[in-house]
Amino acid sequence: MNLYDLILSRRTIRQFKNDPVARDTLEQLVNAARLAPSAANLQPLEFVVVDKEEVRRQLFPCLKWAGYIAPEGNPKRGQEPVAYIIVMVNLQVREKDYEHDAGAAVENMILAAWEKGIGSCWIKSVDRVKVSEILKIPGKYEVDSVLALGYPAENPRVEEMKDSPKYWKDEEGRLHVPKKKLNNIIHYNSF
Ligand SMILES: Cc1cc2nc3c(=O)[nH]c(=O)nc-3n(C[C@H](O)[C@H](O)[C@H](O)COP(=O)(O)O)c2cc1C
Structure with missing residues (x-):
């Protein structure tokens, strides 16, 4: 990889x-x-x-x-x-x-x-x-x-973040980790 x-x-x-x-x-x-x-x-x-x-x-x-x-x-x-x-x-x-x-x-x-x-x-x-x-x-x-x-x-999964940074586990025990969208954090040439 x-x-x-x-x-x-x-x-x-x-x-x-x-x-x-x-x-x-x-x-x-x-x-x-x-x-x-x-x-x-x-x-x-x-x-x-x-x-x-x-x-x-x-x-x-x-x-x-x-x-x-x-x-x-x-x-x-x-x-x-x-x-x-x-x-x-x-x-x-x-x-x-x-x-x-x-x-x-x-x-x-x-x-x-x-x-x-x-x-x-x-x-x-x-x-x-x-x-x-x-x-x-x-x-x-x-x-x-x-x-x-x-x-x-374990095999945690990344999720699109909605309104909370809190990660969670689903019914099968899999961890889901919210991340902010690229468009929400990137600025080109000025804010
Ligand atoms: C500076 C720093 C301190 C952290 N301390 C803890 C900790 O004390 N216990 C823990 O379980 N995870 C800790 N983490 C892991 C974060 O919870 C984790 O990076 C976050 O939930 C995002 O998940 P990801 O690493 O899979 O992207 C820490 C991460 C960073 C960067």
Whole structure:
């Protein structure tokens, strides 16, 4: 699939198969994040890769899923992520305004994963204190977000957005995600 089609086909995945994601693949994702654009090229981000079952089990309760439809959007038992990449900011390198760096790095990882058939959910609703404790993250680092990963066990559908941004699940449990129409957000040469 070319990059444009890949971008169009990507949806957030919150139900995962129990197949492992190879360590080499996870390393490739972090490498994709490493080479993302960075303001002033300061590169304040570092990453913790979690693939060990015991650590995954501890991390899972620190994350909140699909706020609009909670708890229905939570990964079902046996469909939890098989890996996580924790995105951290070194506050000694950059104290604030690192969010764009984090966004670019995470999107690189999301798309690099999707290209390999691996789904992901970018999570900002994170209990940062607990995650830092579990992973022994030093105080000079802040946890920005967590990328949950695994092979998809769901197939969400994009919908034309009418009056609400809220995604929903249908009777079969399929997730529908409304997006604004292109015509409603594009402006040429002036507003
Ligand atoms: C900055 C950011 C934070 C997000 N945080 C969460 C989160 O904490 N939990 C969650 O389940 N999804 C989270 N998401 C995923 C969004 O809910 C999802 O992107 C949105 O519903 C649109 O769906 P799509 O990614 O399939 O286009 C986050 C997305 C972004 C960009």
